[in-house]
Amino acid sequence: MIGHPVHHSFSPLIHNTAFQILHLNSRYLALDIEPRQLRRAIAGAQALGIKGLNVTVPYKETVIPYLDYVTPEARFIGAVNTIVFRNNKSYGHNTDYSGFARSLEFARDELRRANVLIFGAGGSARAVIYALMKSCHCKRMVLSNRTRKHAEQLIRHFSKLKSRTRLEFAESGMINGDSFQVVINTTSVGLNDEASLVTAEFFRSNQLVYDLIYNPIETSFLRHAKSAGARTVNGIEMLIGQAAEAFKIWTGCAMPLQEVRSALQNFIANSPENMPI
Numbered sequence: 001m002i003g004h005p006v007h008h009s010f011s012p013l014i015h016n017t018a019f020q021i022l023h024l025n026s027r028y029l030a031l032d033i034e035p036r037q038l039r040r041a042i043a044g045a046q047a048l049g050i051k052g053l054n055v056t057v058p059y060k061e062t063v064i065p066y067l068d069y070v071t072p073e074a075r076f077i078g079a080v081n082t083i084v085f086r087n088n089k090s091y092g093h094n095t096d097y098s099g100f101a102r103s104l105e106f107a108r109d110e111l112r113r114a115n116v117l118i119f120g121a122g123g124s125a126r127a128v129i130y131a132l133m134k135s136c137h138c139k140r141m142v143l144s145n146r147t148r149k150h151a152e153q154l155i156r157h158f159s160k161l162k163s164r165t166r167l168e169f170a171e172s173g174m175i176n177g178d179s180f181q182v183v184i185n186t187t188s189v190g191l192n193d194e195a196s197l198v199t200a201e202f203f204r205s206n207q208l209v210y211d212l213i214y215n216p217i218e219t220s221f222l223r224h225a226k227s228a229g230a231r232t233v234n235g236i237e238m239l240i241g242q243a244a245e246a247f248k249i250w251t252g253c254a255m256p257l258q259e260v261r262s263a264l265q266n267f268i269a270n271s272p273e274n275m276p277i
C-alpha cells in the first residue's frame with residue numbers, strides 16, 4: 001500500500017491474515033511515499049516484481065495519469081485504490097465502490113426499493129454513489145452536504161450515468177427522516193470524536209444506517225441510529241469489502257472473510273491505541 005501517511009493502517013493485518021490462512025507466500029506492506037516520488041514509486045514497484053498496490057490518501061486521484069489502463073468505473077469515479085501489474089502493464093481499479101456494494105449485498109432487494117439519503121459529497125461519496133447507482137440500483141438518492149456546490153457538482157457528474165436511480169439535492173434543514181429507508185454518512189464528521197450530523201430523533205426503526213467511519217467503530221451517528229431501533233453497519237464492512245475485492249484481483253482467490261473479520265475484531269479489542277486515524 002502506498003499513501004502519505006500510512007501509519008496504523010488496518011490493511012496489512014487484513015491481507016496478511018488472508019495470505020496466512022490461504023498459505024500464500026505473499027506479504028502486504030504499507031509504504032509512506034513522498035508526493036514527488038509517486039511516479040517513481042509505481043515504476044519501482046513494477047520493476048521489483050511486486051504484484052500490485054493499494055493506493056490511499058492522498059494519491060487516489062493523482063495516480064491515474066501514471067497508469068497504462070484504468071477501468072471505466074475507476075475513471076468515472078475519478079479514483080484508483082488498487083493497481084495490478086500484469087505483462088509489464090499497470091491496471092488501475094476502484095474497489096471502494098465494489099467493496100461498498102459487496103458490503104450491502106445482504107440488503108440487495110430492499111435497496112432496489114429504497115430512498116437513500118447520503119450525507120457528504122467528497123471522495124468517499126463518489127464511490128458510494130457509483131455503487132448505489134450501478135450495482136445496487138436503488139430507487140432514489142438524495143445528497144445533503146455542507147457545501148451545496150459540491151453536491152450539485154456530483155449530481156451533474158453522476159446524472160450522466162445510465163441508471164434507474166433518481167438523484168437529487170436536499171438542504172440539511174429540509175430533510176425528514178421518514179422519507180428514507182437507508183441513510184449513509186460519508187462525511188468525516190464523527191471521525192475520532194463524538195460529533196454527529198444528526199440526533200437520534202432523525203432516525204427510524206425501519207432504517208438501515210451506514211457510517212463509513214471505522215474509528216471509532218461505533219460513531220455517535222450509529223449510536224443514535226441504534227437507539228432509534230435502526231439496523232446499523234459500520235465502516236469496517238466497507239474496509240473489508242474493498243480489501244476482499246482487491247485481494248481477488250491480485251491473487252484470484254476469495255478472501256476468507258470470517259477469519260479476517262475476527263482477526264480485525266481481536267486486534268481492535270486488544271489494542272485500541274493502535275487504531276488508525
Ligand code: ATR
Nearest residue numbers: 120121122123124125145146147150186187188189
Ligand atoms: P473523503 O475522501 O473521506 O470523502 P473529502 O473528500 O475531504 O473526504 O470529503 C469530506 C466530506 O465531509 C465533504 O462532503 C465535506 O463537506 P464539504 O463539501 O462542505 O467540505 C464533509 N465535511 C467535512 N467536515 C464537515 C463538517 N464539519 N460538517 C459537515 N460536513 C463536513
